[in-house]
Amino acid sequence: MQRTIFHLDLDAFYCAVEELHNPDLRGQPFAVGGSPTRRGVVASCSYPARMFGVRSAMPMSRAVQLCPDLIIVRHSHDEYSAMSKRVMTILHDTTPFVEKLSIDEAFLDMSGFPGEPYDLAVGLQKRINEELELPCSLGVASNKLVAKIANNMGKARQRTGQPPNAIEVVPPGTEANYLAPLPIRELWGVGPKTAEKMHEMGIQTIGDIAAQKEKLLIDQFGKIGYDLHLRARGIDARPVVIERPTKSVSSEITFDVDVNDSDELKRSLRQQSENVGRRLRKSGLSGRTVQIKVRWEDFTTITRQSTFEQPSHNDHWIYETALDLFQHVWDGTRRIRLIGVGVSGFENAARQLSLWESDDSKQQRHVQNTLDDIRERFGDDSLQRGSDL
Amino acid sequence: MRVSVLQENLVRGLSIVNRAVNSRPTLPVLSNVLLATEDGRLKLSATDLELSISMWVGAKVEEDGSVTVPARTFYDLTSNLSPERIDMELNTRNQTINLQCGGTDTNLRGIPAEEFPLVPEADPNAKIVIPGEVLKHMISEVAFSAAREDNRPVLTGIYTNFSGNTLTMASADGFRLTVRKTTLDFEVGEELEIIIPARTLVEIEKIIDDEDEVFVSVPDGRNQIMFHMGDIDVISNLIEGSFPEYERIIPANHSTETFLYRDEFLRACKRSEIFARDNSNIARLRVEPSSDGGPGAVNVSAQSNEMGDNTSMIDATIEGTGVEISFNIRYLIDVLNVLRDDQILLETNTSSDPGVIRPLGRDEREQFLYVIMPMQVGQ
Numbered sequence: 229m230q231r232t233i234f235h236l237d238l239d240a241f242y243c244a245v246e247e248l249h250n251p252d253l254r255g256q257p258f259a260v261g262g263s264p265t266r267r268g269v270v271a272s273c274s275y276p277a278r279m280f281g282v283r284s285a286m287p288m289s290r291a292v293q294l295c296p297d298l299i300i301v302r303h304s305h306d307e308y309s310a311m312s313k314r315v316m317t318i319l320h321d322t323t324p325f326v327e328k329l330s331i332d333e334a335f336l337d338m339s340g341f342p343g344e345p346y347d348l349a350v351g352l353q354k355r356i357n358e359e360l361e362l363p364c365s366l367g368v369a370s371n372k373l374v375a376k377i378a379n380n381m382g383k384a385r386q387r388t389g390q391p392p393n394a395i396e397v398v399p400p401g402t403e404a405n406y407l408a409p410l411p412i413r414e415l416w417g418v419g420p421k422t423a424e425k426m427h428e429m430g431i432q433t434i435g436d437i438a439a440q441k442e443k444l445l446i447d448q449f450g451k452i453g454y455d456l457h458l459r460a461r462g463i464d465a466r467p468v469v470i471e472r473p474t475k476s477v478s479s480e481i482t483f484d485v486d487v488n489d490s491d492e493l494k495r496s497l498r499q500q501s502e503n504v505g506r507r508l509r510k511s512g513l514s515g516r517t518v519q520i521k522v523r524w525e526d527f528t529t530i531t532r533q534s535t536f537e538q539p540s541h542n543d544h545w546i547y548e549t550a551l552d553l554f555q556h557v558w559d560g561t562r563r564i565r566l567i568g569v570g571v572s573g574f575e576n577a578a579r580q581l582s583l584w585e586s587d588d589s590k591q592q593r594h595v596q597n598t599l600d601d602i603r604e605r606f607g608d609d610s611l612q613r614g615s616d617l
Numbered sequence: 618m619r620v621s622v623l624q625e626n627l628v629r630g631l632s633i634v635n636r637a638v639n640s641r642p643t644l645p646v647l648s649n650v651l652l653a654t655e656d657g658r659l660k661l662s663a664t665d666l667e668l669s670i671s672m673w674v675g676a677k678v679e680e681d682g683s684v685t686v687p688a689r690t691f692y693d694l695t696s697n698l699s700p701e702r703i704d705m706e707l708n709t710r711n712q713t714i715n716l717q718c719g720g721t722d723t724n725l726r727g728i729p730a731e732e733f734p735l736v737p738e739a740d741p742n743a744k745i746v747i748p749g750e751v752l753k754h755m756i757s758e759v760a761f762s763a764a765r766e767d768n769r770p771v772l773t774g775i776y777t778n779f780s781g782n783t784l785t786m787a788s789a790d791g792f793r794l795t796v797r798k799t800t801l802d803f804e805v806g807e808e809l810e811i812i813i814p815a816r817t818l819v820e821i822e823k824i825i826d827d828e829d830e831v832f833v834s835v836p837d838g839r840n841q842i843m844f845h846m847g848d849i850d851v852i853s854n855l856i857e858g859s860f861p862e863y864e865r866i867i868p869a870n871h872s873t874e875t876f877l878y879r880d881e882f883l884r885a886c887k888r889s890e891i892f893a894r895d896n897s898n899i900a901r902l903r904v905e906p907s908s909d910g911g912p913g914a915v916n917v918s919a920q921s922n923e924m925g926d927n928t929s930m931i932d933a934t935i936e937g938t939g940v941e942i943s944f945n946i947r948y949l950i951d952v953l954n955v956l957r958d959d960q961i962l963l964e965t966n967t968s969s970d971p972g973v974i975r976p977l978g979r980d981e982r983e984q985f986l987y988v989i990m991p992m993q994v995g996q
Contacts, residue, residue, distance in 0.1 A: 512994065579992060579993045580792055580897075580945060580990065580992050581792075581969065581971075581990040581992065582791050582792060582990060583789060583791055583792060583793070583794055583861075583863075583866050583971070583988070584791065584861055584866070
């Protein structure tokens with residue numbers, strides 16, 4: 229059956245949300261992210277800022293060099309998630325087949341909808357533009373691979389300093405021709421190493437890959453060679469996955485300044501643990517493995533984990549385990565740049581309740597549920613531990 | 618010792634007393650059965666020091682005496698003899714017993730009876746007398762929910778309470794609780810509260826004849842219970858400790874009453890169990906009252922990541938609000954299997970409160986109640 233897949237991406241999403249709250253930002257070069265003096269990075273930048281060469285994930289200090297008038301706006305993550313939820317609601321209202329990729333990106337399976345795919349895309353874009361005042365771009369094709377590339381291409385065509393709000397349609401049957409002139413790095417699965425090797429082989433465009441003998445690609449690149457040969461011809465049978473099962477829940481923090489203060493590290497571990505615990509409980513998950521991640525000041529990163537018989541999502545359990553793991557790797561002086569906690573090894577979250585649940589554990593669970601409710605309603609910062617003040 | 622017995626009487630007796638033989642005995646003599654002449658009968662006894670069973674078999678005693686022989690071997694041998702008279706004679710010098718039956722001649726080496734622990738005898742005039750049928754029915758409905766492992770030994774036992782004319786038995790394994798009561802035809806003088814190993818009662822259930830009268834005594838200071846029925850004595854140690862206060866966990870009220878046909882509900886649960894097996898045995902019950910006053914429905918479902926899923930919709934009369942609640946399906950199957958009643962009542966509150974199952978339309982003297990804790994599942 230002929231499929232119709234949309235790839236939808238909100239244009240400079242964080243910036244667009246900031247502009248809604250502060251219309252003075254419109255048309256200005258600004259970036260959402262951390263402070264340049266403390267090594268923040270650019271999380272999102274406005275289209276006027278992009279005209280100066282500012283890009284996402286760039287160190288803020290570099291962004292300021294490129295664009296001295298750059299306005300720096302602090303992250304307001306809660307508002308981005310709230311807005312993202314509203315976008316996803318509209319998408320789910322359009323079709324039940326929505327695969328959320330990230331806070332601002334999703335695939336939709338629109339196969340079999342009456343009307344021209346282009347008109348459907350215009351209708352959806354208009355709804356998001358008007359109801360939420362957010363710009364968004366769509367790529368439309370017969371599969372996920374081509375839809376996503378089409379969206380990137382459509383946006384790249386508009387270099388005006390304004391949000392692209394683009395729509396790019398690749399009609400069925402023209403996928404291979406559409407991809408042929410594009411550079412190989414546009415193809416999903418071609419990383420820097422593969423690209424370098426391909427360039428050595430004289431392969432520059434996706435069309436060049438498609439023209440190669442399949443066997444040669446398999447000989448050179450193994451299984452990925454086979455996949456790339458298919459993809460280069462615009463073939464991708466992956467379905468739109470409505471819900472992707474979560475494999476792990478983690479939370480980490482990069483310190484503004486490298487830290488070797490034991491109290492601060494412990495506090496941070498506990499905050500990450502509580503954050504992970506709350507998200508687990510919200511998703512009804514329990515895991516058997518607790519993992520910590522530590523990045524030292526020289527950027528080397530280590531992980532350590534510990535696995536238990538029984539799955540849990542209890543904050544205290546996560547924290548105690550994480551702390552124990554941490555105390556085994558930390559000598560008490562080494563400076564730390566990043567610290568994170570994760571829980572994986574999910575088992576059925578089902579928990580057999582006990583007839584004689586000890587009053588302690590009942591109370592602990594009760595307290596945890598109450599805290600979760602308060603944070604859910606009033607935001608993450610609404611509650612703090614006395615020791616954190 | 619010189620004694621003659623009928624093969625079928627001996628085999629029946631051995632099949633009963635051998636229940637007390639532990640397959641991994643702590644002393645070699647405990648894998649043996651004691652044979653002893655007593656008042657013109659042959660007494661058979663076996664024990665594992667926790668549970669002892671004795672039975673008296675009609676015999677022709679020509680010379681008194683006693684010996685122990687390997688229980689398993691003796692049973693295997695005698696059950697394969699022809700249904701005739703068995704003549705047994707003990708050679709006391711080498712503790713070997715000679716058996717003659719039809720054309721079969723067997724010599725079986727034993728261990729002297731003196732090495733066998735003393736097995737006390739029950740009081741045949743005990744004051745507590747329970748009809749066999751009543752006790753059997755009670756045990757069949759209460760023993761199943763006792764804990765199997767003994768990390769909390771009291772939970773491997775059946776809480777038993779005689780008070781006034783009421784006998785109460787309760788068992789719990791931490792996730793479910795069964796309370797069974799019966800009204801006796803007499804008053805027990807002083808209240809009696811003990812914990813009997815579930816295993817003892819399960820063995821007794823198998824031994825009792827419906828027509829038997831069971832004489833129960835709990836001698837002072839011995840921490841033992843004695844049952845006497847027909848020609849059989851069962852003596853068991855009691856479990857020391859105190860049973861948890863189970864009355865507290867019986868929900869005082871409920872928001873939904875669901876009336877179900879037991880057989881139909883049981884079959885729906887068994888279908889779900891196939892799919893719940895590799896998913897922590899979880900099955901979900903969705904209780905849906907009808908909106909127009911007609912009968913409602915209960916939706917029983919389970920799913921397996923590998924196999925697929927199963928949903929059964931069964932008719933039910935529902936009073937109260939709709940509820941979705943998950944249970945370990947085995948705990949439901951267990952209780953539905955032991956009940957014989959046509960209809961049952963399921964009482965529920967929220968998805969995290971215990972559910973209660975009661976049989977409907979039964980004799981008021983035979984009360985049954987089952988409390989089952991739900992499983993909590995994420996969204």
